[in-house]
Amino acid sequence: MTTIKVYRNLMGANEQWAAKTRTLLAWYGITMLNLIGSPGAGKTLLLERTVRTLAKCRQRLRLAVLEGDIATTRDAERLARLHCRVSQLLTDGACHLQAKMVHYALRDLPPTELDLVIVENVGNLVCPAEFDLGEHAKVAVLSVTEGEDKPIKYPTLFREAQAVVLTKIDLLPHLAFNLKACLKYLRQVNAGRPVFLVSSTTGEGIDDWIKWINVTCQLSVVRGQTNNRK
């Protein structure tokens, strides 16, 4: 029996595409966010509220959305109604978006005249966290109806996330959700990350989330992760 040492990175191909995306984003001066959460966490409603609120902001970020789904174009249609530039990415069964798919979609948008791209990943708390898309930040979206223990049950996503949006907080009075415990679990896996308590229905808490998006866009320009060629 012979042992042949290999040491080949199994995420290498995805990482190469993610690196190409980072180059493309830097070239066009775009910041990219990757929203990850379970099906029904309220990702699309949060996006709708985000698109409408950003349109009213002084900064006027030029936004496009890449909608990842297994099937149907329903989410993209919802955003298109808000006159948002949107592309639907259908994975045809796959449980996550991969960097190559996102890179092609970005290239085809086309990426000119944009400041911000938000990717809505396939609804899933596990697999999307594994795949770098070349984004500036992963954002974990967790709804209060899912239970407070999700951060420690799905630690990879909450560890990798640069921010957490806790949605549906208007439902808190009707639920046994332990907010204090949830925030403790979030600190346990990833202390120091901002947590936004929002209701996309009532608009509560949306302003802080929008501020964070604006600051993240400015920071990526300052850090040279994107060009400031506007």
Place this chain on the structure above:
Amino acid sequence: MHELSICETLVKAAQAELKKLPPGARLKTVRVAAGKLHQIVPENMTFAYEALTQGTPLAGSVLTITPLPISARCRACGWSGAIQDLVFTCGACGAGDLEITGGRELYLENLEVEEDD
């Protein structure tokens, strides 16, 4: 089932390595090292491996997965150590500002091959 996508890459990598060997070499074991931050379920991975290698020169080889621990370095006090029970706080000062130094690895480590004498 992200294991399926990862396994596709693994099978391609193992096939490429096997091609470099003299004819008659039989692949017995494929060893993968997976950091614990990767949430690789070994059963899902071996199931995907068996399904993807059926009818190929890799068929019948066994996939083994070595889990690698999560480790971190504290940005506040410089402590380095293992992360236990997914509590991402410093083992010395309790701070939460940690740099992950291990647990994100995912690579094909080695192949065990039987060759004709």
